[in-house]
Amino acid sequence: MTIRAFKIIESTLREGEQFARAHFTPSQKAAIAQMLDEFGVEYLELTSPCASPQSEADLRTVAALPLRAKVLTHVRCHLDDARLAVTTGADGIDVLFGTSSAMRSFSHGKTVDEIIEAGSEVVRFIQSQGLEVRFSSEDSFRSEPRDLLRVYQAIDRLHPQRVGLADTVGIATPSQVFELVSMVRKAVDCDIEFHAHNDTGCAIANAFAALEAGATHIDTTVLGIGERNGIVPLSGMIARLLSVQPELVDQYRLETLPGLDRMVAAMVGIEVPFNAALTSETAFHHKAGMHTNAVLNDPSTYEIFDPARFGRERTVMTGHRLTGRHAIAHRASSLGLTLTDHEVRTLTAEVKRRADSGPLTNDELDDLLRGSVPA
Amino acid sequence: MTIRAFKIIESTLREGEQFARAHFTPSQKAAIAQMLDEFGVEYLELTSPCASPQSEADLRTVAALPLRAKVLTHVRCHLDDARLAVTTGADGIDVLFGTSSAMRSFSHGKTVDEIIEAGSEVVRFIQSQGLEVRFSSEDSFRSEPRDLLRVYQAIDRLHPQRVGLADTVGIATPSQVFELVSMVRKAVDCDIEFHAHNDTGCAIANAFAALEAGATHIDTTVLGIGERNGIVPLSGMIARLLSVQPELVDQYRLETLPGLDRMVAAMVGIEVPFNAALTSETAFHHKAGMHTNAVLNDPSTYEIFDPARFGRERTVMTGHRLTGRHAIAHRASSLGLTLTDHEVRTLTAEVKRRADSGPLTNDELDDLLRGSVPA
Numbered sequence: 001m002t003i004r005a006f007k008i009i010e011s012t013l014r015e016g017e018q019f020a021r022a023h024f025t026p027s028q029k030a031a032i033a034q035m036l037d038e039f040g041v042e043y044l045e046l047t048s049p050c051a052s053p054q055s056e057a058d059l060r061t062v063a064a065l066p067l068r069a070k071v072l073t074h075v076r077c078h079l080d081d082a083r084l085a086v087t088t089g090a091d092g093i094d095v096l097f098g099t100s101s102a103m104r105s106f107s108h109g110k111t112v113d114e115i116i117e118a119g120s121e122v123v124r125f126i127q128s129q130g131l132e133v134r135f136s137s138e139d140s141f142r143s144e145p146r147d148l149l150r151v152y153q154a155i156d157r158l159h160p161q162r163v164g165l166a167d168t169v170g171i172a173t174p175s176q177v178f179e180l181v182s183m184v185r186k187a188v189d190c191d192i193e194f195h196a197h198n199d200t201g202c203a204i205a206n207a208f209a210a211l212e213a214g215a216t217h218i219d220t221t222v223l224g225i226g227e228r229n230g231i232v233p234l235s236g237m238i239a240r241l242l243s244v245q246p247e248l249v250d251q252y253r254l255e256t257l258p259g260l261d262r263m264v265a266a267m268v269g270i271e272v273p274f275n276a277a278l279t280s281e282t283a284f285h286h287k288a289g290m291h292t293n294a295v296l297n298d299p300s301t302y303e304i305f306d307p308a309r310f311g312r313e314r315t316v317m318t319g320h321r322l323t324g325r326h327a328i329a330h331r332a333s334s335l336g337l338t339l340t341d342h343e344v345r346t347l348t349a350e351v352k353r354r355a356d357s358g359p360l361t362n363d364e365l366d367d368l369l370r371g372s373v374p375a
Numbered sequence: 376m377t378i379r380a381f382k383i384i385e386s387t388l389r390e391g392e393q394f395a396r397a398h399f400t401p402s403q404k405a406a407i408a409q410m411l412d413e414f415g416v417e418y419l420e421l422t423s424p425c426a427s428p429q430s431e432a433d434l435r436t437v438a439a440l441p442l443r444a445k446v447l448t449h450v451r452c453h454l455d456d457a458r459l460a461v462t463t464g465a466d467g468i469d470v471l472f473g474t475s476s477a478m479r480s481f482s483h484g485k486t487v488d489e490i491i492e493a494g495s496e497v498v499r500f501i502q503s504q505g506l507e508v509r510f511s512s513e514d515s516f517r518s519e520p521r522d523l524l525r526v527y528q529a530i531d532r533l534h535p536q537r538v539g540l541a542d543t544v545g546i547a548t549p550s551q552v553f554e555l556v557s558m559v560r561k562a563v564d565c566d567i568e569f570h571a572h573n574d575t576g577c578a579i580a581n582a583f584a585a586l587e588a589g590a591t592h593i594d595t596t597v598l599g600i601g602e603r604n605g606i607v608p609l610s611g612m613i614a615r616l617l618s619v620q621p622e623l624v625d626q627y628r629l630e631t632l633p634g635l636d637r638m639v640a641a642m643v644g645i646e647v648p649f650n651a652a653l654t655s656e657t658a659f660h661h662k663a664g665m666h667t668n669a670v671l672n673d674p675s676t677y678e679i680f681d682p683a684r685f686g687r688e689r690t691v692m693t694g695h696r697l698t699g700r701h702a703i704a705h706r707a708s709s710l711g712l713t714l715t716d717h718e719v720r721t722l723t724a725e726v727k728r729r730a731d732s733g734p735l736t737n738d739e740l741d742d743l744l745r746g747s748v749p750a
Contacts, residue, residue, distance in 0.1 A: 019657070052730065052731050055731075076665070171618050228657060229651065274598075275576075275599050282394065321427035
């Protein structure tokens with residue numbers, strides 16, 4: 001299914017702050033905001049000003065920066081919280097209602113009217129202040145769809161910018177996401193935001209399914225950091241979209257992603273995970289013999305992205321026991337050596353034998369190859 | 376859709392060896408095989424004996440271990456490779472045909488008959504030796520489905536144990552996987568194996584979609600290590616299935632997963648990624664005020680798995696600026712302190728103020744709480 005235009009709500013400065021190891025200083029927050037703005041995200045979401053005095057100060061500081069991105073903050077659906085939030089300079093307020101325990105009574109049908117009433121009051125107040133407003137449920141996938149739809153349709157009549165669906169506990173499957181977002185898409189006129197946790201490893205796939213079903217806004221964080229094991233990683237979401245509809249990510253500065261991921265990883269004291277799309281140390285690294293042979297002839301055989309687009313280079317590992325004769329021949333040729341097919345086969349066997357004790361360094365490999373021909 | 380019984384083909388000792396940082400010693404290979412066997416995987420897949428002398432020796436060693444799991448090896452679809460493989464003591468041989476460049480000519484329709492002929496010869500040979508055999512294409516999602524089906528149907532007439540579909544470059548979306556696997560499911564009688572790379576972050580979701588469409592075998596590695604940024608992680612796949620149909624994973628010793636992930640991470644010199652399901656350091660860590668309050672009352676509010684099932688404990692972080700008064704009240708109560716609602720609110724504000732400069736240690740938090748009431 002063709003995805004229409006969408007926008008990124010980048011929540012490293014809100015959801016990302018909920019990561020166990022995250023504690024961003026004011027200057028780190030400004031640096032993250034600047035780099036995300038340079039990358040080109042449409043929205044930055046920051047922690048509620050009610051969280052702590054410095055949270056409020058940081059929100060005011062970031063909201064005052066000369067950014068192209070709009071600045072949002074994320075507060076409970078309480079009038080007191082909204083009253084503080086609208087004074088901070090933020091362009092919009094994301095409100096969420098209830099907790100999961102409230103959601104349970106909600107799905108019993110007892111508080112739907114109260115939720116609509118409280119939500120409407122807060123939405124109207126934010127609108128009266130001239131700000132964007134999003135209204136979202138928590139834990140949407142363990143709620144009664146009928147109740148959710150009643151609330152969303154009531155809120156939609158107030159014309160908020162967005163309603164939000166959240167897989168708060170990371171339990172949804174892509175097909176469930178497609179189904180629920182499709183249902184909400186038919187029920188409301190406003191935009192739809194989707195927030196996906198990664199507890200079952202499906203955050204990116206779920207966010208993509210939401211876009212296929214008509215969602216318009218996706219929440220991400222740098223590396224996917226967030227509560228527990230996190231949410232949709234920005235780089236991974238870009239990889240997913242780039243592989244399907246590259247025109248959707250044309251407006252972003254993709255070459256800034258590796259630096260962004262490295263910077264935030266250093267701030268929170270983790271490695272960029274080896275499994276990160278586009279930005280991991282090994283994302284463009286080729287090892288097995290069949291792969292290296294093909295990639296040396298035509299990178300598209302085992303690469304769906306051009307690493308240069310992200311300011312990266314492919315690396316081909318040759319001095320190990322899974323190597324192949326084509327990689328050995330390619331390396332010999334790079335060294336200016338001319339070898340017969342028989343010599344290449346013999347040398348490949350020798351590399352494999354030696355590398356069985358551990359990979360050869362590039363120098364060790366080159367010495368072996370050079371030593372094979374008379375000086 | 377209800378998933379029927381499925382089996383795990385655990386490929387840490389084959390695909391995992393293709394991870395840039397992996398070089399397993401013979402004793403490490405034996406340790407990995409033993410732990411995966413204790414966990415309960417049905418199959419272990421090892422590197423081709425043609426890769427290097429030690430690869431052959433290690434395969435023979437692991438095949439001779441007293442394991443419940445069947446041992447497979449993975450070779451090119453060449454008779455020479457198969458002849459060596461069947462002498463190693465392995466229970467079955469996984470063959471794959473072609474490379475992506477071969478796949479391109481294949482999808483031009485020029486070599487379908489040759490592939491069928493070569494594949495049939497190798498499959499028949501392995502069957503004549505009394506071993507299980509799987510026949511798989513590479514890069515199945517960039518091939519002509521019509522050509523793929525012709526090959527699979529021809530091979531299926533020989534009654535192999537399995538045919539395999541591989542998203543070798545990690546480009547498929549869950550809905551594409553569902554569609555292609557459904558098509559193959561209708562076309563063949565034998566079992567169907569699915570192999571998913573993670574270049575666009577969808578390996579787990581894609582493997583799950585394959586099972587929903589009728590695949591019977593899923594390839595995994597510990598942590599998901601493999602070529603480039605890897606494949607389906609064992610723990611993540613278990614989390615996905617456990618959240619949907621817990622009976623599917625009843626037979627596995629789930630409590631061994633954290634140790635398995637830590638062991639392999641240490642062997643290859645990486646951290647267990649923070650985003651790993653079930654086994655990451657922070658997978659059961661709760662930080663934000665709303666979350667900690669709910670989790671202290673009822674863990675299921677923000678946890679879809681009981682950490683005890685994996686030999687783990689939840690952790691609740693209280694001394695930081697996103698904390699909430701319920702978490703503070705809970706901690707005070709644990710210390711035997713009796714505080715009024717007003718005192719809790721005042722203390723919560725004080726914790727947030729102090730923690731704005733950085734999280735408080737548990738001792739610092741406890742001292743603050745104890746200091747709040749007369750001795």
